[in-house]
Amino acid sequence: MKKIIYIALMTLTFNGFAQSLFDKYEDYDQVDSVIVTDEMFKLLKEIDPESPEAKEEISVLGDLTGLKIFNTENPKVAAQMVADAQKYISAKKMSELMRINDQDAKVKFYIVKGDQPHFAKELIMILNSKKATDNNTVIMLVTGHIDLKKLSKLNKKIKIVNGKYLKEVEEKETENEQ
Structure with missing residues (x-):
């Protein structure tokens, strides 16, 4: 019983850690942000689209519980955001999925693995x-x-971030399955 309580408290602590760590950037003038909450994703599940393609898109979105995107051009704020992201990655014990270093950008992806191979x-x-x-x-x-x-x-259609990098995540996951 003590283990269950401990695990529940740790989960709540980490969720609170993520919220407090990143939420401050919503109010920074130098940061553009997009925050999509669980409630919005629940609303999307209620939509009954006509096309099979739209149904697939909504099924992907309906399984999400949160989306936060923070963008800045300010070097000082950028350094702080990256440091906070690294703290989050360490605290959550996330696995590095991949790194991309091309002429345009350096990109790193980290995940908390799901219950299935490409989740x-x-x-x-x-x-x-x-x-x-x-x-x-x-x-x-x-x-x-x-x-x-x-x-x-999905990102190709709605352009959340530069699709080139998420495409490479898809390719990496396909390679891992083979």
Whole structure:
């Protein structure tokens, strides 16, 4: 019984840690943010689309419980965001999924593995632009029952982040299954 209580408290602590760690950026003038809550994802589940393609998209979104995207061009704030993301990754004991270093950006993906091979419970992406004209840093946190293959396909349509990088996540997951 003590183990169950301890695990429940740790889960609540980590969830609170994530909220307090990233929520402060919503109020920063130098940070653009998009926050989609569990309630919005629940509403999406209620939509009855006509096309099979839309049904698949809604099924992917309906399994999510949260989406947070923070974007800044301010180097000082960017360094703070990345440091907080690294704290979060360490506290959650996330696994590195992949790293990308190309002419445009450095991108890292970390996950908390799900119950099935190409699923995750959480995914965090850290993107640092390398272009002199575009000094963006983006932190994206996705929570829920995340099908990594479907998330990549969905991103192509709604352009959450640069689709090039999520496409590489899908390819990496396909390689891991073989």
